[in-house]
Amino acid sequence: MTEEIRHEWPLFEVFVRAKRGLNHVHVGSLRAADPEMALHHARDLYTRRNEGVSIWVVRSDDVVSSGPEDKDAFFAPSGDKVYRHPTFYSIPDSVPHI
Amino acid sequence: MSFDDDAYGALTDHDDDSRWAYGTGFADPMAGVPTAVPDDVDRADLAAYCLMLGDDVLVMSHRLQQWVTRAPELEDELALANIGLDLLGQARLLLTRAGEAEGAGRDEDALAYLRDPAGFRNVRLAERADADFAYLLARLLVFSCWRLPLLDRLVASRDPVLAAIGAKGVKEVTYHREYAAQWVVRLGDGTDLSHRRMQAAIDAVLPTAGELFRPHEVESRLAAAGVAVDPAALRPEFDEAITQVLDAATLSAPAGGEVSGGEMAGRAGRGRDGIHGPELTEILAEMQELARALPGGVW
Amino acid sequence: MTASAGERVFAETIEKDQRVEPRDWMPEGYRKTMIRQIAQHAHSEIIGMQPEGAWITRAPSLRRKAILLAKVQDEAGHGLYLYSAAETLGADRGDLTRRLIEGRQKYSSIFNYPTLTFADVGVIGWLVDGAAICNQVPLCRSSYGPYARAMIRICKEESFHQRQGYELLMTMMSGTPAQREMVQDATNRWWWPSLMMFGPPDADSPNSAQSMAWKIKRHSNDELRQRFVDMTVPQAEALGVTLPDPALRWNAERGQHDFGEIDWDEFKRVISGGGPLNAERIAHRRRADEEGAWVREAAAAHAAKRAEARA
Numbered sequence: 001m002t003e004e005i006r007h008e009w010p011l012f013e014v015f016v017r018a019k020r021g022l023n024h025v026h027v028g029s030l031r032a033a034d035p036e037m038a039l040h041h042a043r044d045l046y047t048r049r050n051e052g053v054s055i056w057v058v059r060s061d062d063v064v065s066s067g068p069e070d071k072d073a074f075f076a077p078s079g080d081k082v083y084r085h086p087t088f089y090s091i092p093d094s095v096p097h098i
Numbered sequence: 099m100s101f102d103d104d105a106y107g108a109l110t111d112h113d114d115d116s117r118w119a120y121g122t123g124f125a126d127p128m129a130g131v132p133t134a135v136p137d138d139v140d141r142a143d144l145a146a147y148c149l150m151l152g153d154d155v156l157v158m159s160h161r162l163q164q165w166v167t168r169a170p171e172l173e174d175e176l177a178l179a180n181i182g183l184d185l186l187g188q189a190r191l192l193l194t195r196a197g198e199a200e201g202a203g204r205d206e207d208a209l210a211y212l213r214d215p216a217g218f219r220n221v222r223l224a225e226r227a228d229a230d231f232a233y234l235l236a237r238l239l240v241f242s243c244w245r246l247p248l249l250d251r252l253v254a255s256r257d258p259v260l261a262a263i264g265a266k267g268v269k270e271v272t273y274h275r276e277y278a279a280q281w282v283v284r285l286g287d288g289t290d291l292s293h294r295r296m297q298a299a300i301d302a303v304l305p306t307a308g309e310l311f312r313p314h315e316v317e318s319r320l321a322a323a324g325v326a327v328d329p330a331a332l333r334p335e336f337d338e339a340i341t342q343v344l345d346a347a348t349l350s351a352p353a354g355g356e357v358s359g360g361e362m363a364g365r366a367g368r369g370r371d372g373i374h375g376p377e378l379t380e381i382l383a384e385m386q387e388l389a390r391a392l393p394g395g396v397w
Numbered sequence: 398m399t400a401s402a403g404e405r406v407f408a409e410t411i412e413k414d415q416r417v418e419p420r421d422w423m424p425e426g427y428r429k430t431m432i433r434q435i436a437q438h439a440h441s442e443i444i445g446m447q448p449e450g451a452w453i454t455r456a457p458s459l460r461r462k463a464i465l466l467a468k469v470q471d472e473a474g475h476g477l478y479l480y481s482a483a484e485t486l487g488a489d490r491g492d493l494t495r496r497l498i499e500g501r502q503k504y505s506s507i508f509n510y511p512t513l514t515f516a517d518v519g520v521i522g523w524l525v526d527g528a529a530i531c532n533q534v535p536l537c538r539s540s541y542g543p544y545a546r547a548m549i550r551i552c553k554e555e556s557f558h559q560r561q562g563y564e565l566l567m568t569m570m571s572g573t574p575a576q577r578e579m580v581q582d583a584t585n586r587w588w589w590p591s592l593m594m595f596g597p598p599d600a601d602s603p604n605s606a607q608s609m610a611w612k613i614k615r616h617s618n619d620e621l622r623q624r625f626v627d628m629t630v631p632q633a634e635a636l637g638v639t640l641p642d643p644a645l646r647w648n649a650e651r652g653q654h655d656f657g658e659i660d661w662d663e664f665k666r667v668i669s670g671g672g673p674l675n676a677e678r679i680a681h682r683r684r685a686d687e688e689g690a691w692v693r694e695a696a697a698a699h700a701a702k703r704a705e706a707r708a
Contacts, residue, residue: 008491008697009171011484028547029481030173031490033696034703036280041173043273044180045474048467049554068406068421156459163462166450166469167681170689172443172477179470183463190459207458231692287702288695295691388515389457396572397458397515397565 010059012038014046017054024056032057127266128191132258135199139325144257145199146219146316147326149209150370152192153220156210158241159185160381161228170231177277181238184270188263195259211389215378221309222369225378229299232292235281236299242275243339244310244332251327260325279343286347293348300344301352311336314370411612416542419485427611430604431541432486433502434613436493439479440504443497444678446472448512449521457515464561465518471558475551482543498683500670507590509672516569516579517587522562524584524591524629530555531625532595535615563632570637577637584633585641592656593664595622601661626654 009031015024027046032038038057046052066074082088091098135141162182169175193206204212223241228234249271252264285296311333313321320326344351367373389395403422410417417423423431450469456462480490496502507525512518533555536548569576596602596618608614616624626645633640644657667675 008693028478029484030477031171032173033284033693034700037173037284037696040177040277040280044176045173045477048176048180048470048474065420068403068418160454163453163466166453166466167446168685168688170685170692172473172480175446175473176470176477179466179473183466183470186459186463186466190463193459210459211457231689284696284699285692288699289691291691292695292698384454388455392457392573392575394573395457395576396568397456397461 009033010061012042012057013060013063014038014042015056015058016042016046016052018051019053024054029060035059128259128262131262133198136256136325139257139323140319141199141201143316143320144325145196147320148192148196148199148260150219150314150316152189152196152209153218154224154241154245155185155192156189157218157220157224157378157381158237159183159189160385161224161226161234161237165228165234181274181277184274188267188270191259191263191266195257195263198259207389211386215374215382216372218369218374218378218382219372220369220374220378222374222378223303223306223310225369225374225381226303226306227377229302230295232285232295232299233303235278235285236296236303238274239278239282239343240303240307240310240340242271242278243336243343244307244329246271246275247332247335248327248329251331254324255326256324275339279339279346282343282349283347286344286349296347297349300349304340305352307336309368309370312368314368317370411540411610414540414612416545417540418542426607427613428486430608430611430613431544432483432488434608435479435483435486435541435544436488436496437503437505439476439483439493440497440502441508442472442476442479444504444508444682446476447678447681448508448510448674449518451512452515452518455515456518461518461565468522468558468561471554475554478547478550479544482541482547485543486541494686498679498686500679503668505594506664506667506672506675507594508678509667509675510586510590511674513586514579514583516566516576516583519562519565519569519580520583520587522558522560523566523632524587525594526555526558526562527629527632528591528594528625530559531621531628535621538612538615540612563636566636566638580636581638584638588641589659589663590667592622592626592659593667595619595625597661597664623653626656630654 010033011029012032012035013029014027016027017024030038030041030045032041035057039055042055042057047055078084135144159182162178162185165178166175166182169178189210190206193209197204197206197209223237226233226237228237246268249264249267253261253268255261255264282296282300285292287293288296311329313329317326317329321328341351369378389397404424407417407421407423407427410421417427446469449465449472453462453465453469456465480493483493484490493502497504512521530552533548533552537545537552539545539548566580569580599605599617599619602618605614605617609617630640630645630647642657644655646655648655666672670676
C-alpha cells in the first residue's frame with residue numbers, strides 16, 4: 001500500500017516580488033499538480049504575511065543552473081577585470097561631479 | 099546574530115528583510131468607516147440581516163476548521179486555513195455590526211457563543227457536513243458563487259459598515275471561488291473515481307441551493323431600503339458561473355432542469371428562519387462547549 | 398571536480414563559516430544527517446499541528462479562534478519550508494512522509510502529550526514554542542544554506558507563536574480562579590516535557606560531536622536547556638505560576654539556575670514510541686494521507702490530460 005500513496009506532484013520553485021521596484025526573489029519550493037495550482041499554493045504558503053505583490057512559479061526541473069564544478073571557468077575570469085570598476089580610475093578630488 | 103546575549107534578540111538581528119519578502123504594513127479594512135446606523139434604517143432589521151450574513155460565514159468557517167490536519171495535501175492545509183480565516187474575519191465584523199445595530203450590549207462573542215441553534219440564521223448549506231473533499235469543494239463552490247455577487251452588491255449598501263465588509267469580502271471570496279472552481283475541474287476531469295465522487299457531491303449539494311435565492315422578509319425590506327441585497331437577483335450570475343465550472347469539469351447538473359432548481363431546503367425548513375438540521379446542533383455543541391463551561395472566563 | 402577536491406572545498410566552506418549550498422559536493426554522512434534532521438524537524442511541525450489543532454473549533458472566543466487557526470496554519474507552512482529544504486538535498490517529500498507514517502523517522506516527542514484544556518494552548522506557545530525557539534535560533538546559522546534560510550523565516554514567524562501563548566496565559570491569570578488553576582495545571586504538565594525537548598544530556602548524545610564539527614549544530618543540548626530555564630524563570634514569576642521543580646533555585650556562584658533531574662527513563666520511553674498519544678498522532682497523519690490519495694491522484698491525472706491536450 002505504500003506505493004499507491006506516492007507523491008505524484010512535481011516540484012515548483014517560487015519567486016516573490018516583495019514590492020514594486022524590487023526583483024523577484026527565490027523563497028523556496030512547493031509541490032503542485034499544475035502551474036495554476038502552484039500559483040495558488042505559492043500565494044497561500046509564501047505570502048501569508050503580506051510579503052508579496054507578484055509571484056513567479058517555475059517547474060524545478062526546468063531550471064538550468066551552473067554547477068559548483070563550473071565555478072572557476074564561469075566566475076574566476078571576471079575576477080581580475082578591475083578596469084570594469086569605477087574606483088580603478090584616479091581622478092583628482094578637485095574635479096566635480098565625476 | 100547575538101544568540102549569546104539573548105535568544106530572542108537574534109530574531110530581530112536581520113535587517114535584510116527584503117530578501118525574505120517579509121511583510122509589513124498591515125491595514126485595518128474598517129479604518130475610517132463610520133459606524134453610526136443611518137437614521138432611517140430599521141435597527142432590528144439591520145441586526146437580523148447582519149446575523150444572517152454573519153452566521154453563514156461563522157458556520158462555514160467552522161466546517162473549514164474541521165479540515166485542519168485532514169487536508170489531502172499540506173499545501174491545501176494552508177489554502178483551507180486561509181479561506182477559514184477570511185470567513186471567520188467576515189463573521190467577526192458582521193456579528194459585531196449585528197450587536198451594534200441591536201444596541202443590547204452583545205458583542206461578537208456573546209452572539210457566537212451564547213445563542214442556541216434556533217437563534218442562528220445561517221443558510222443550511224453552510225452547516226452541512228462534508229462526506230469527503232469533493233463535498234467540501236461542492237459546498238465551497240456553491241457558497242462562493244452565490245456569495246461573491248452578493249458581496250459585490252453589498253458594496254453599494256447604505257450602511258457604511260456593510261459596504262466596507264462587502265468591499266473586503268469581494269477580494270477574499272473571489273479567491274475562494276477560484277480555488278474551489280479549479281479543484282472541482284481537477285476532480286471532475288481527473289480519474290474515474292474522482293469524477294464519480296465529484297459528481298455525487300454536486301448531485302447532493304446543488305439541489306439544496308434554492309434556499310440561497312429566496313428572500314427572507316427582512317432581506318426584502320432592507321433591499322427596498324437600499325441596505326441589503328435581494329438574493330433573488332443573484333441567480334443568473336450564480337447559474338452562469340456554476341454552469342461554466344461544471345462544463346469545464348465534465349460534470350452534469352443534477353436532473354431536474356436548472357442548476358439551482360430543487361426545493362429540498364424549502365421543504366425541510368429554512369435556516370434564515372432559525373430552522374436547522376442536527377448538524378448545526380453538533381457544530382454549536384463543539385464551538386460553544388468551553389465558552390459556556392466557564393461563565394465569567396476571560397480569554 | 399574530484400571527490401578529494403570537493404572534500405577540500407567543503408572543509409574550507411565549513412571552516413570559513415560559509416554556507417554549503419545544494420549542488421556542492423558534501424560528505425554522504427553530512428547529506429544523510431542533514432536530511433534526517435530537517436525531515437524530523439518538518440515532521441515535528443506537521444504532527445505538532447494536531448495537539449493544538451484539536452482546540453480550534455472549540456476556542457472560547459472568536460479572536461482566540463483566529464489566532465489559533467493562523468498559528469496551526471503556520472505550522473503547516475513551517476513543515477513545508479522544511480520539506481522544501483530537505484528536497485534540495487535530493488530527498489522526496491512523499492518518501493519522507495512514508496517514513497513518518499511507517500514510524501521509520503522520528504518527530505519531536507513533545508507532541509505525544511495530550512492537550513487537556515485550553516490553557517495547554519497557551520502553555521504550548523509559551524514553553525514548547527519558547528524551547529523550540531531556543532533550539533532553532535542557532536540553526537539560523539546552520540552550515541546548510543537552505544536549512545538556515547528556512548529557519549530564519551520560521552524563527553521570525555514563531556516569535557508570534559510564543560507571544561500569543563504568553564498573552565493568553567496572562568489573560569487567563571486575570572480571570573476566574575478556575576482559569577488560574579487551569580494555567581498552573583498546564584504548566585505542571587508541560588514543564589518537564591519542555592526541558593526534554595533539548596535532547597539527552599551532552600554526555601549521552603552520540604551524534605552531537607559530529608554535528609557540531611559540521612556546524613549543523615551550534616550549541617550543546619545542556620547549554621540550550623540551561624539558557625531556556627534561565628529565560629523562563631522570570632517569565633513564570635511575571636505570570637504568577639510556579640514551575641513544578643522544588644530543586645529550581647538561583648545559583649549565584651554559577652550565575653545560572655540549578656534545576657532538578659529530568660526523568661530520562663520517561664524521555665526514552667516517549668521518544669521510542671511509548672508516549673501517551675504516539676500511535677494516535679501517527680494514525681491521524683496516516684489517515685489524512687491515505688484519504689487524500691485519490692485527490693492527489695486526480696489532480697495529477699488532470700494535469701497529465703491537459704499536458705497531452707496541449708502537445
